[in-house]
Amino acid sequence: MVARRASAAKAHFGHKPSAATDRSWAPHSCHLMPHDRATKQDLIRGLIAAGRARELRDLLRGLSPFCERSPRGPVELAPVAETKLVAAARGHLDFIVQFGAERSHVITGEGAHYFSSPEKFEEWLRIGAPGVSLSEVIALSQN
Numbered sequence: 815m816v817a818r819r820a821s822a823a824k825a826h827f828g829h830k831p832s833a834a835t836d837r838s839w840a841p842h843s844c845h846l847m848p849h850d851r852a853t854k855q856d857l858i859r860g861l862i863a864a865g866r867a868r869e870l871r872d873l874l875r876g877l878s879p880f881c882e883r884s885p886r887g888p889v890e891l892a893p894v895a896e897t898k899l900v901a902a903a904r905g906h907l908d909f910i911v912q913f914g915a916e917r918s919h920v921i922t923g924e925g926a927h928y929f930s931s932p933e934k935f936e937e938w939l940r941i942g943a944p945g946v947s948l949s950e951v952i953a954l955s956q957n
Contacts, residue, residue: 854942854943854946854947854948854951855939855940855942855943857948857951857952857955858870858939858943858946858951859939860955861951861954861955862910862915866954867907867910867911867915868907868911869954870907870946870954871904871907871908871910871911873946873950873951873954874900874903874904874907874945874946875904878950878954880950880953880954880957881950882947882949882950892944896941896944899934899937899938899941899944900938900944900945902931902934902935902937902938903931903934903935903938903943903945905931905934906930906931906932906934906935907935909928909929909930909931910930912928913928913930915930917930918930918932
């Protein structure tokens with residue numbers, strides 16, 4: 815177990831694993847879970863904890879090189895509630911990118927108020943983090 819954690823820690827800091835190390839560990843997962851047991855939600859939380867909210871935001875906006883470009887079949891409209899949660903998750907990630915995860919409310923010099931939405935973000939995670947696929951999150955977390 816210690817060797818696996820050391821391997822994952824090295825991968826987290828940009829070291830490539832050797833053939834002798836276990837390659838199933840998520841390099842940026844704060845939980846250090848193997849991908850076959852990690853959920854999409856665990857990997858997303860790990861990316862945020864690793865300071866990669868900007869990359870996750872880009873993935874959710876469809877601007878990441880890790881977005882799947884293959885056709886997904888007929889387009890189905892998502893329920894309004896789901897669409898609102900995806901928008902809230904994007905807004906929360908925007909806030910984290912701009913002001914950091916430690917703050918929840920910011921007032922600028924011009925008097926503008928900005929708020930994070932951790933409750934809505936957690937609700938988005940609870941319903942399965944629509945808008946990003948597990949394979950996209952895995953690809954991002956392995957880079």
